[in-house]
Amino acid sequence: xxxxxxxxxxxxxxxxxxxxxxxxxxxxxxxxxxxxxxxxxxxxxxxxxxxxxxxxxxxxxxxxxxxxxxxxxxxxxxxxxxxxxxxxxxxxxxxxxxxxxxxxxxxxxxxxxxxxxxxxxxxxxxxxxxxxxxxxxxxxxxxxxxxxxxxxxxxxxxxxxxxxxxxxxxxxxxxxxxxxxxxxxxxxxxxxxxxxxxx
Amino acid sequence: xxxxxxxxxxxxxxxxxxxxxxxxxxxxxxxxxxxxxxxxxxxxxxxxxxxxxxxxxxxxxxxxxxxxxxxxxxxxxxxxxxxxxx
Numbered sequence: 001x002x003x004x005x006x007x008x009x010x011x012x013x014x015x016x017x018x019x020x021x022x023x024x025x026x027x028x029x030x031x032x033x034x035x036x037x038x039x040x041x042x043x044x045x046x047x048x049x050x051x052x053x054x055x056x057x058x059x060x061x062x063x064x065x066x067x068x069x070x071x072x073x074x075x076x077x078x079x080x081x082x083x084x085x086x087x088x089x090x091x092x093x094x095x096x097x098x099x100x101x102x103x104x105x106x107x108x109x110x111x112x113x114x115x116x117x118x119x120x121x122x123x124x125x126x127x128x129x130x131x132x133x134x135x136x137x138x139x140x141x142x143x144x145x146x147x148x149x150x151x152x153x154x155x156x157x158x159x160x161x162x163x164x165x166x167x168x169x170x171x172x173x174x175x176x177x178x179x180x181x182x183x184x185x186x187x188x189x190x191x192x193x194x195x196x197x198x199x
Numbered sequence: 200x201x202x203x204x205x206x207x208x209x210x211x212x213x214x215x216x217x218x219x220x221x222x223x224x225x226x227x228x229x230x231x232x233x234x235x236x237x238x239x240x241x242x243x244x245x246x247x248x249x250x251x252x253x254x255x256x257x258x259x260x261x262x263x264x265x266x267x268x269x270x271x272x273x274x275x276x277x278x279x280x281x282x283x284x285x
Contacts, residue, residue: 019261020253026261033268040272044279051283067220071213078209081251085202182252186265189243190272192216193236197223198280 020084021176029183032146036187039142040194043135050131055199057132065116066196069109070188073147076105077185080154080178087161090168096161099154099174102181106151113144136195143184143191150184153177200250208250215239233280237273244269 019026047054083098120133127137157177160166166174219239222232248269249255254262 014256016257019257030264030268033265037268037272041275041279044276048279048283063220063223067216070216070219074209074212074216077247077251078205078212081200081205081208081253082202084253085200085205179252182247185251186244186247186269189247190240190269190276193219193223193240194276197219198233198236198276199228 019179021172021179025176025179029179032183033187036143036190039139040190043139043194046131046135053130054132057130057136058196058199061136061196062116062119063196065112066192069112070192072105072109072112073185073188076102076109077182079105080181083161084171084175084178087166087171087174088168092161092164092166095166095174096158099158099161103151103154103158106147106154109147110144113140139191139195143187146184146187150177150181153180200253205250208246212243212246215243230281230284233277233284237277241269241273244273 079098079102083095083102086092086095086098117137120137125133127134154177157174160173219236222236225232245266248262248265252265254265
C-alpha cells in the first residue's frame with residue numbers, strides 16, 4: 001500500500017478520493033468524533049440547568065494547565081505533520097525523530113494531567129463531588145485515554161520508521177497513525193475552551 | 200504541504216491558544232467573549248483539519264464530514280451558552 005490516496009483532477013487541483021491513511025481508521029475517527037459531539041453537548045446543555053454551579057466550579061480549575069496541554073497537543077500534531085512531510089521527502093530517520101518528539105508531547109500532556117488530577121484528588125474531589133466535576137473528570141479522562149492510545153500507535157509507527165520501514169512511496173501506515181493523533185488534538189481544541197475557559 | 204507552511208500554521212495555533220486563555224483570564228465572560236472564543240476554536244479546528252490532517256485536497260464528502268462535525272459542535276455549544284446568557 002502506498003502513501004497516495006486515489007486522486008482525480010478538479011478545477012486544476014488534485015483532489016484525493018480518500019483521506020490519508022487507512023479508511024478503517026477514518027471510520028473509527030468519525031465514530032470517536034460523534035461520541036465527543038454527544039459528550040460536549042451533554043456538558044453544554046446540562047450546564048444550562050446548573051449555571052451557578054458550573055460557573056463557580058470552573059473557576060476552581062487550573063486554566064494554565066489546560067493551556068499548557070493545548071500547546072503540547074498542538075505541538076505534537078505539528079511534529080506528526082512534519083514527520084509526514086519528512087517521509088514524503090524520503091527522510092525516514094528525520095521523520096522518526098519528529099515522531100519521537102510528538103510522543104514526548106504526549107508524555108508531557110500526561111504529566112501535566114497527573115499533577116492537575118493530583119491537586120484535585122488531594123482535596124477529596126472525585127466523580128461524585130458534583131455534576132460539574134463528574135463532567136470534568138469523565139470528559140478529560142476519556143480524552144486522556146485517547147492520548148495514550150495515540151501515543152501507543154505513534155510508538156509502533158516510530159519503531160517501524162527507525163527500522164527504515166517507510167519511504168516516500170510507502171507511508172500509508174504512518175498516515176494512518178498521524179490521522180488518529182490529529183483527531184486527539186482536534187477534540188482537545190474544543191474541550192479546552194469548553195471546560196476550562198467559557199462560563 | 201511544505202515544512203515552512205506547517206510551521207506558520209503551528210505558530211498561528213499557538214498564538215490562538217494563548218489568546219483563548221487570555222480572554223478567559225481577562226474577566227467578564229459576555230456574549231462577545233463567548234463568540235470570540237468559539238470563532239477562535241473554529242479557526243483552529245479548520246487549520247488542523249485542512250493542514251495537519253491534510254484534508255484540504257480530499258473530496259468534499261470526507262472533508263465535509265469532519266468540518267461538519269466541527270461546525271455543528273461549536274454551533275450547538277454557542278446555542279447552549281447563548282441560552283444561558285439570556
